[in-house]
Amino acid sequence: MGLVAFGSSRLIALWDHKAGRVLATIKGHESTVTAVRFIGDVLISGSADSTLRLWSPDSDGRFNCFQIVSDVHKKTITSLAVFGDIVVSGSAEGVFCIWSLIRNESQVKLELVEEKTIGPRFYPISLAVHGLEENRIVIAVGGTSNDTYLFTGDIKSQSFTLDAKLSGHENWIRSLSFKRHEDDILLASASQDNYIRLWRIHKGGINTIGNRTASDVEKDDEALNELADTTGINLLSNKVYHIDNDKYTLTFEALLMGHDDWIYEVSWHPSKLELLSASSDSTLMFWSPDASSGIWICSTRLGDVSIKGASTATGASGGFWNALWLDDGYSVATIGRTGSWRIWSLECTNNNWVSQISISGHVRAVTDISWEDSGAYLLSTSLDQTTRLHSTWKKDASWHEISRPQIHGYDMMAVKSFSREVFVSAGDEKTLRVFEQPKGIAELMENVCGIYTSSSQKENLPESATVPVLGLSNKEEETKSVETPDSERSESMNDDENIHGTIRSTLSALTEPPKEDHLQRQTLWPELEKLYGHGYEISSIDISEDKTLLATSCRANNETHAVIRLYETKKWLQLKSPLSLHNLTITRLRFSPNGKYLLSVSRDRQWGLWAKNESEQFELVASNSKGHTRIIWDCAWLPDSSGFITASRDKSIKIWKINGDEWNEHNQIKFDAPVTAIDISANGILVVGLESGALFIYELAINSFDPQLVEQIDEYITPSLRVTRISWRPQGKQFAVASEDFILRLYSL
Known part of the structure; x- marks a missing residue:
């Protein structure tokens, strides 16, 4: 079939590397998938849930589970090996089991042969x-x-x-x-x-x-x-x-x-006497015996030259975890801790291994997403401590990671696009950070995505960014202005120009999506500002429609810290008098489309509504201390700002509308699981995401507050864990879904 199967949290992803996309993500396991093996057309998987599962494709190509082995292993499945119809599985209780795959006309079944310690x-x-x-x-x-x-x-x-x-x-x-x-x-x-x-x-x-x-x-x-x-x-x-x-x-x-660090995998060539090895030193090595002496030597080395223990922010990929032969040995693939698959293919004419375009993604839960105002690109943050930018390749409209603006030392919690060139993000820390696009990225996005920045705007952009050793801030690379002797100053300026000039020229020369070696080294965005004020880790951020205000909140267990802080965006200064109402963490902030209101929802089960007064200051105009019976996770405004919807752990969403000077509950919809994320499109299409990963689509008729269920999205293509954020693409019929199963999904209606 030519498919590559790999574990992604609880899912098994099926990747067609020739088509360049993941065809499906298979649900079933209740914990992290730790091992997968094909045995003919049967796929065997093991998980931290201690089960083995057998899958086979139906006539439509969908893989369905036809056997679950749950009564043999008691702890995490650590390894799998296959040969013919023989399967061997190992687990964390110190046991390995030998199995036989029985095939007959009536069924295919895995039978235990012997259990060994x-x-x-x-x-x-x-x-x-x-x-x-x-x-x-x-x-x-x-x-x-x-x-x-x-x-x-x-x-x-x-x-x-x-x-x-x-x-x-x-x-x-x-x-x-x-x-x-x-x-x-x-x-x-x-x-x-x-x-x-x-x-x-x-x-x-x-x-x-x-x-x-x-x-x-x-x-x-x-x-x-x-x-x-x-x-x-x-x-x-x-x-x-x-x-x-x-x-x-x-x-x-x-x-x-030859390797300088742990070796994670070795794999023999399908037909030749050649061995491939993958190591924590971020290299793949090809080993074969010398034709004359018979001594085994390394014939080819692929990957990175990196220092043991180096972080991804300093250019290290964090090591390679596996070694796969593809295309009958004419391609090899590996993946590391950054979440990007890396492929090299052999050019038979000159016998060189050439890096190919591949797929990438987060390696921990995706926590937040934000579209650029025109929908040109999508930003995502994750507990893997990165912020990533995704967009389409103008060649074939396929989606790719185009930039990795932030590689941080804290888990990332929130992100919001401010303009095409600027965004705000917050990690699991008290500080918010404002980033500005460098010139090299602007030129890269023009060449690859067809996203253009005017010449006048581009001139004011920084050159490039780097992260200092042991640092958290992306520093702009610029010419130094320290008083030094003329000769030293000239040499220093030339070195700086070489550094950021090389990065910019490398990116501007690309005509295809950047590969991992570019993403991890050359696509950082420099920090424009740091914003302070909160006493605990940031929980939510939003920017007003007119781009003049930034609203933020942080984790809190009392009313002193459960406040909303506002920052003006001209000089990124905090406004006085934070907005107070809540007693616990504010989980979501949303400005209304007309810019008049600011809505907040909280773990204290209430929502609050602030409106601008005559002096352009926000004041509390409505609240409901019993908005829901459990935590309110999310909220969204109706397109005309005449009402809003709240989503709660009490397994319901509620629609609230204005009646005179009061905001009253108009409708409620119940679900089978806690509701964790919602969003409404400009034409009134509501998407609801649950803790179970289920997704529902409702339609809100014009001037109506009664949503009509359109469909429940097929669970074969929905997340396996909690939906953390939903965001409609501006001016489009697509919406993005972030979830705890590490995957960022994009759906089209």
């Missing part, structure tokens, strides 16, 4: 399985020890025995992979000691090197051990292991050194 305090985190002769199989198990354990057996006898314990690594075993090569089988083991070890399984007692017997090799091993004892130097072992009732011998083949 290795020892106390050992947890299997890497597994591999391969076939021997006469329907026998070999299983390699690695985990929280320095040794790799080999078991052999067959499915019919339902008996597997421990035949060998392979020593040599100096830390936990992270990945194992088998490869048949001619008459032998090669096993690659990767460890947190930064090394890869290769082992050769050979049928019979003759070693593959010359005509030396196994006893000859053992004598050499004894000599090496004696030398190690006398010199104190730990040399490579050449010990011979006998497995499967002495039918096979296993010897150490090679030690591969």
Whole structure:
């Protein structure tokens, strides 16, 4: 099928890397998906909910779960391995299980063959399985020890025995992979000691090197051990292991050194004798034996040159977690902690690996979203401590991450677009930050997205931004003005010009969406201002329709801090006298479309409405201390500002309208789960999001306060966890949905 399956929170994402998009996200697991494997057309998944689930596609291509195994493993599934119809699963209670996938005319079913343990305090985190002769199989198990354990057996006898314990690594075993090569089988083991070890399984007692017997090799091993004892130097072992009732011998083949940090995965090429490895040092390495000497060497290295422990804000990708061969070995893919898949494809004409456009996304819950006023781009914030900008590629209207304006040291909680060039965001801290688009990003968006900035505006934009070591603020790169000798000043100015000139020229030269190496290094926006005033972490922000006011709130457990602070946006200064009403955290602030009102909802179950008086100051004109019986999570204004809707944990939304000088409840709609997010389009289409991830669409007729249900969106394409924010695209028929399952979704009517 050419699909790549990967876990995303509780979901399994199915990604068509050739089409460049995720085709579906499969629901079912009740906790984080930790392992996925295809076995033919069947997909097997394991989760932190301790279950194994089997999925198969129907005639429409939808994957449906046809078996849940919940009574074997008791803790998190840590690893899966498959070979033919054999499945091996490991879990955090220290058990690994051997399964057989039974296929017959009536059903396909996973049956338990045997359950095994290795020892106390050992947890299997890497597994591999391969076939021997006469329907026998070999299983390699690695985990929280320095040794790799080999078991052999067959499915019919339902008996597997421990035949060998392979020593040599100096830390936990992270990945194992088998490869048949001619008459032998090669096993690659990767460890947190930064090394890869290769082992050769050979049928019979003759070693593959010359005509030396196994006893000859053992004598050499004894000599090496004696030398190690006398010199104190730990040399490579050449010990011979006998497995499967002495039918096979296993010897150490090679030690591969080159990675500078933990190695997370090794994977053999589908057809050639070539090994791919992925490491925390942010590199992929290709290993193969030299044609003349047979010595294993690194033939190609892809990825980044980064310092161990470096943050993504300083240009490090945070390491690579897996290594996948795609397209029969002509492409490779990996992903790291930044949430971006990275693909390289082999150009056969010059034998070079070329980086390709891929997909990216948040790696923790998405907390807030905001459209640019014209709908040109969408901003999102997440608990992964980033703010990201998404827009369409003008070539084919596909959506991509175009910029990563903020890589922060705090979880991000709120974002609001102020203009095409400026936005405001707030992390899990007391400070709000105002960002301005640099020239390089403006030119990038012109070339890639067709989003244009006038020449006069562009001239006033900063050049680029960087984050200082141990810093939280994106600093503008500009020419220094410190008094220095002419020669030093000239050299310093040239260095600065080279830095931001290189970033700008690199971005302005792009004609396709930036890849991860650009996003993590060169697409930051510099900070324009910092706004202070709140005593606790920011909870909500909004900007008035005329762009003159910024309203903010913070976490609070008393009325002293449960206030609304207003800032004028000309000089970004706080106005006096914060607005007081609530006793607990204000969860959402919304200015009315006509700019006359400011609405607030809170954890204290009440809403408050402020209106501008004759002196252009906001004063409280209405409130309801019993607006709902539980926390009010969200609110939204009707397009004509004649009423508003509130959404609550009490599983309802309420519509409020003005009657003379009073605002009264007009209608209420009940749901099966707490309502966590709502938004209304300019033409009166209401979208309701629930804690369960369900989405409902209602239509509000003109001058009517009685919503009519249009549809409940198919759960196959809705979030699996709480909907955190819904936002209609201005001047369009699309709306964005943020959720706790790490995914930002865009729907079209």
